[in-house]
Amino acid sequence: MQVNLPNTEIILRLEHVTFSYTSSPVVEDVSFSVSKGDFLAILGPNGSGKSTLLKLIAGLIKPDSGQIEIFGQDIERFNQWPRIGYMPQVSSVRPGFPATVEEVVLSGRVGRKGFFRRLDKADKSKVQSILEELRIDHLSRHVVGELSGGQYQRVMLARALACDPDLLLLDEPTASVDPETRRSIMELLNRMRSERGLSIINISHDLDTIRGYISRVIIFNKRIIFEGTPEEMDVHLATQQQILEAIAASDHHHG
Numbered sequence: 001m002q003v004n005l006p007n008t009e010i011i012l013r014l015e016h017v018t019f020s021y022t023s024s025p026v027v028e029d030v031s032f033s034v035s036k037g038d039f040l041a042i043l044g045p046n047g048s049g050k051s052t053l054l055k056l057i058a059g060l061i062k063p064d065s066g067q068i069e070i071f072g073q074d075i076e077r078f079n080q081w082p083r084i085g086y087m088p089q090v091s092s093v094r095p096g097f098p099a100t101v102e103e104v105v106l107s108g109r110v111g112r113k114g115f116f117r118r119l120d121k122a123d124k125s126k127v128q129s130i131l132e133e134l135r136i137d138h139l140s141r142h143v144v145g146e147l148s149g150g151q152y153q154r155v156m157l158a159r160a161l162a163c164d165p166d167l168l169l170l171d172e173p174t175a176s177v178d179p180e181t182r183r184s185i186m187e188l189l190n191r192m193r194s195e196r197g198l199s200i201i202n203i204s205h206d207l208d209t210i211r212g213y214i215s216r217v218i219i220f221n222k223r224i225i226f227e228g229t230p231e232e233m234d235v236h237l238a239t240q241q242q243i244l245e246a247i248a249a250s251d252h253h254h255g
């Protein structure tokens with residue numbers, strides 16, 4: 001099921017990135033890179049800084065020190081944000097205004113088209129096909145405030161996909177959907193990856209769901225505890241218990 005693309009073009013590079021909200025860092029001296037077509041899973045315990053790491057890459061917060069480069073450009077100067085689809089962790093908070101599913105997903109296309117270009121029929125049919133793939137096309141005229149958690153999650157994923165991203169940043173995209181939908185989402189992502197070299201960074205708690213699709217794994221707890229292929233992880237950290245022990249050891253080590 002894995003796709004091995006010959007292309008090794010590096011599209012994201014983090015060098016010694018550190019970030020704190022208050023006095024102590026939640027992301028500390030983190031360096032890694034992502035190549036075109038990579039499907040990187042970031043695993044780690046609650047509160048380990050995974051969402052913060054993704055927000056740094058999405059340009060929502062700035063590192064205290066270190067560098068981030070996206071598509072070969074320093075993030076400070078990066079101006080191609082429509083190439084990046086970001087799906088934040090979906091909370092129960094919904095937009096206060098009565099937008100429909102179709103409107104919310106269409107809004108994801110605005111950046112790619114340019115703000116002064118009108119969205120047209122082609123945009124609508126693109127959105128429709130994404131909704132179909134995610135099995136929420138029957139909800140397109142529903143107001144997002146009325147959706148279940150899992151449905152809303154898929155709307156946010158559809159919105160991130162609507163801009164035809166080259167890099168997709170997903171914060172627990174399948175946390176509240178049923179196992180069958182979860183698999184169909186993974187299949188869709190896998191297809192986009194093999195068809196057009198989409199690169200994906202996926203924060204997850206659920207290694208079992210994503211294991212067959214990912215090309216690399218980072219186990220994260222403020223720092224990188226492990227980085228490698230799923231096969232390498234199997235050799236070094238074969239059980240969930242070993243992963244937890246490695247995390248506990250890193251906590252102890254870094255105080």
Ligand SMILES: Nc1ncnc2c1ncn2[C@@H]1O[C@H](COP(=O)(O)OP(=O)(O)OP(=O)(O)O)[C@@H](O)[C@H]1O
Binds near residue numbers: 026044047048052089
């Ligand atoms: N806006 C904020 N202001 C202050 N502290 C924050 C803020 N957001 C997150 N934190 C803290 O930073 C740490 C890392 O949070 P983050 O959400 O990045 O972790 P996470 O690994 O994504 O957690 P989870 O798996 O629970 O989503 C936590 O201790 C959290 O309480």
